[in-house]
Amino acid sequence: MTAATVTRCAVSVAALLAAATLLTAGCGDGKPPREGRSTSAARHPAARSPGGQATSGTFNSTDIGWIQLMIAMDDQATLLLDLVPGHSSDAGVEKWAKPVATAYRGELVQLRELLARAGVPDTNPHRGHDMPGMVTEGELRTIKGTEGAAFDTLFLAAMREHLDQAAKIAHAQRSAGADPAAKRLAASVEKTSVTWRARLP
Template sequence: MAAATAARRAASVAVLAILAVLLATGCGEDSGKPSDEARSTSAARHPAARAPSGQATSGTFNSSDIGWIQLMIAMDDQAVLLLDLVPGHSSDAAVEKWAKPVATACRGEVVRLRELLARAGVPDTDPHAGHDMPGMVTEDELRTIERAKGTAFDALFLAAMREHLDQSVRVAHSERSAGADPATRKLAASVERTSHTWRARLP
């Protein structure tokens, strides 16, 4: 478990480092074959930049906008599955009280993210399916947590949500710096703010 956490932290640092390099050099996605992380955080400064799916974006969207939207949809979809386990698994009333509004907020966030993706003209696919990424609850982790009950479940659940919220803050902050679409950057600011709030209120 410690090794997996260390690996995810290293991956998180790598994602943010890639973004910093792209911003500093002005590089887009044309040089070489970028990794999934590079595609997700690339900050091409042109309104018609290529999205990670290979389809040109429309309007004011750049590839950083699309990468962030797709990443947050994937992260939130998995977080909702985790949050839905709380009733019937948790033994802590405080955890249940905390999880209910967070699940509602996550669902609303996903709706807004998908609306942005549709407006950008990008297919609603998941380029992060099966990836073990910082802030992403993997299918294996979900199955492990689902088998737990009581205090064991609460410990695993809170650790996973803490990581999800911490990474949500990081990538939202990066999108606010690198994104081009005003509505997407506004949502990123909201995600950063609410993730901070939910993180501070963790039981």
Template sequence: MSRSTPSRPLVALSLPILLALTATTGCSSTAEPAPAPTPSTYSAPSASPMQKATPTDAAWVQLMTPMNEKAVALLTLAADRATEPRVRAFATRLRGGQEAELGRLRPLLARMGLPDTDVHAGHAMPGMVTEQDLAAAEAAGGAAFDRLFLTRIRDHLRHSAQVSRSEITAGARADAKRLATALVTAREAALAELEGLPGAGRALG
């Protein structure tokens, strides 16, 4: 039995921690080149006075967008290549949900005046499906592919739920907090379904 896809440990990543990490690694969490101002003074260029965006709002949407984009790439592979029919069906449904979320995340970026680019490219962000993950998935087959997929997509779901809960608690924009709430609900449902899939016990144990 292959042991080439061990589960990566869950690192509790709140958005305040993310802001600190990006400040020290050079990975900007906002579109502004200068250091982020305090939440009480920061406002995205396109936000109205009633919809001020703090660095927390910006960090969340700029992380969630590439997280979903990379997850969709892995889910597309799994929808076609997973061995278990229930795993393929799960991947197909989840891909549709993640694509629908991108249809709300990208306009939110625009409303905040932020670029639709991956500001975290090249950084190892917890829960992010990496190019190495995708290459390993392309090379895997059979039960090994299923194990890799289930492990990586669970990491994505758990970490994206974690940072979305931080946005609900610490964010300022009503539209961002509503979307974060919807994402948490979707992640919790997906995680519950994932735990019951064939092979999940072996992959996630």
């Protein structure tokens, strides 16, 4: 990987978390970006509470942005994973997807517990946004309309992107977050995302 590639990756991850933070602060309008993914982060600085800290406990705005983004991403990925039993023709894909779907449901419980502890409502500020790693409603409809090898190809491509982005933003969260439990969960998400990505059929 070249230095330029590393820089581009770092910028894209920073932009994604900045966009998540901005939307968490209530600056999102609920509409998808018009000029590409996560463009709001490039137009506005990340919104932060005084001192960069959220209003509850040890959470800062990066923690909250990451938690809400991961809930949105995992919710959509779980819907995609649930399509596998009725659509895939590859036993390897089915074998891979089953434990991942179970793990995501457990991860979502932990994420929502963190959100509740932070005193933040369990709403989805990312609804309708087309962001890296997010399985959109349109993609779900398209993939749901396929079966067999066509389904497997689209499914694996979507999960590959999801896992890549989940690992990247979890790594960024470990560096910029403040809450110890959120950072521990981010470390777990990063590790499992890399592992599952490596084991994709």
